[in-house]
Amino acid sequence: MADDPDGGMLSWDESVFRDEHVFEIDYVPEAFRHRESQLQTLQYALQPAVRGNRPLNVMVRGPPGTGKTTAVQKLFAELGGQPGVRVVRVNCQVDSTRYGVFSRIFESIFEYEPPSSGISFKKLFGQVTERLIDDEEVLVVALDDVNYLFYENEASNTLYSLLRAHETHPGAKVGVVAISSDPDLDVIEDLDGRVQSVFRPEEAYFPVYDREEVADILGDRVRVGFRDGVLDMAVLDRVTELTTNTGDLRVGIDLLRRAGLHAESRASKTVELEDVEAVSEEARNLHLSRNLDALSDVERTLVDVVADHDGEQAGDVYDAFAERTDLGYTRYTEVVNKLDQLDLIDARYESLEGRGRSRTLTLVHDREAVKRRL
Numbered sequence: 001m002a003d004d005p006d007g008g009m010l011s012w013d014e015s016v017f018r019d020e021h022v023f024e025i026d027y028v029p030e031a032f033r034h035r036e037s038q039l040q041t042l043q044y045a046l047q048p049a050v051r052g053n054r055p056l057n058v059m060v061r062g063p064p065g066t067g068k069t070t071a072v073q074k075l076f077a078e079l080g081g082q083p084g085v086r087v088v089r090v091n092c093q094v095d096s097t098r099y100g101v102f103s104r105i106f107e108s109i110f111e112y113e114p115p116s117s118g119i120s121f122k123k124l125f126g127q128v129t130e131r132l133i134d135d136e137e138v139l140v141v142a143l144d145d146v147n148y149l150f151y152e153n154e155a156s157n158t159l160y161s162l163l164r165a166h167e168t169h170p171g172a173k174v175g176v177v178a179i180s181s182d183p184d185l186d187v188i189e190d191l192d193g194r195v196q197s198v199f200r201p202e203e204a205y206f207p208v209y210d211r212e213e214v215a216d217i218l219g220d221r222v223r224v225g226f227r228d229g230v231l232d233m234a235v236l237d238r239v240t241e242l243t244t245n246t247g248d249l250r251v252g253i254d255l256l257r258r259a260g261l262h263a264e265s266r267a268s269k270t271v272e273l274e275d276v277e278a279v280s281e282e283a284r285n286l287h288l289s290r291n292l293d294a295l296s297d298v299e300r301t302l303v304d305v306v307a308d309h310d311g312e313q314a315g316d317v318y319d320a321f322a323e324r325t326d327l328g329y330t331r332y333t334e335v336v337n338k339l340d341q342l343d344l345i346d347a348r349y350e351s352l353e354g355r356g357r358s359r360t361l362t363l364v365h366d367r368e369a370v371k372r373r374l
């Protein structure tokens with residue numbers, strides 16, 4: 001670079017980033033493309049709240065990193081600004097019991113946490129609903145990662161309390177947005193009959209973004225997050241490709257940030273393909289961590305067992321698995337299929353001499369990388 005006195009080298013107070021925060025997980029993007037129909041469904045369902053009425057409930061489904069939480073956050077930001085509407089988003093991975101969910105709602109209303117012991121659920125519930133009725137507020141609750149309530153067997157009673165609040169406390173108006181990223185969870189089917197009869201949600205499905213959509217979204221992020229000319233099309237193409245392979249947009253956003261930091265670590269003013277390649281393994285591991293985090297205890301146990309019995313036949317793996325759980329073979333097969341679908345294990349049929357066909361289970365990722373994250 002003839003006209004660059006530093007010869008393309010960054011000085012201490014320079015950065016490739018215009019705004020590094022846009023690559024962090026709590027950042028809500030300004031532009032939110034390719035989710036128009038899902039936003040419309042949500043808006044249509046929640047609209048009655050603005051008029052002081054109980055909204056329709058919504059079931060939001062789709063694989064990890066497809067914009068479910070962001071869509072709800074964006075709508076809640078608008079809805080929460082309307083008079084007479086209170087919005088609360090609960091992360092059920094953190095609050096995975098009915099008491100935990102209502103504690104978060106209580107906290108949002110009263111602006112302090114309820115005592116962690118010594119107050120019954122009934123009392124907590126009563127205080128929440130009375131306040132809503134007094135203030136004439138409609139409550140819209142998003143249960144993010146609702147699958148964790150199912151794993152803890154808390155889903156039916158939580159939804160029951162929320163959805164029948166108007167029967168126990170006339171005048172209470174509550175709507176629920178349930179968000180699940182577990183492809184195997186049939187939310188409605190897994191609820192008690194008494195809840196099924198009141199939970200008849202609208203459906204908003206978030207499919208995996210295709211390659212062009214990923215390129216659009218990451219391109220926006222690059223424009224906002226990096227300085228002009230720092231990252232060219234060929235580099236963006238490669239990040240897009242790596243992201244599309246996992247289907248999880250978070251991988252791409254994380255890759256961009258890490259590649260930027262890597263470029264800075266070698267004092268470069270531009271992010272090059274070599275920076276992306278250098279950090280791609282870490283980004284893949286991020287995806288692995290997220291996949292493992294989203295598993296139930298039983299599923300995680302099976303990953304651990306397969307890690308210890310890599311390459312063995314399904315029947316033998318089951319024997320080892322049965323020592324650690326009391327699940328039958330049918331349920332075991334379902335878990336195997338799910339892990340196979342998530343690309344955590346490979347379950348391949350092989351012909352065995354004289355004994356027909358049997359499945360062999362192998363770990364897809366590096367054993368140590370998996371073990372460290374369990």
Ligand SMILES: Nc1ncnc2c1ncn2[C@@H]1O[C@H](COP(=O)(O)OP(=O)(O)OP(=O)(O)O)[C@@H](O)[C@H]1O
Pocket residue numbers: 024025027028029031032033034035062063064065066067068069070071180181206217249250253
């Ligand atoms: N259409 C989009 N435009 C811009 N950014 C997006 C879009 N969709 C998703 N993102 C970004 O991708 C990341 C993951 O999105 P989000 O957390 O909403 O996914 P999710 O489906 O809720 O994932 P999970 O099921 O793992 O909770 C976030 O950083 C978000 O800002």
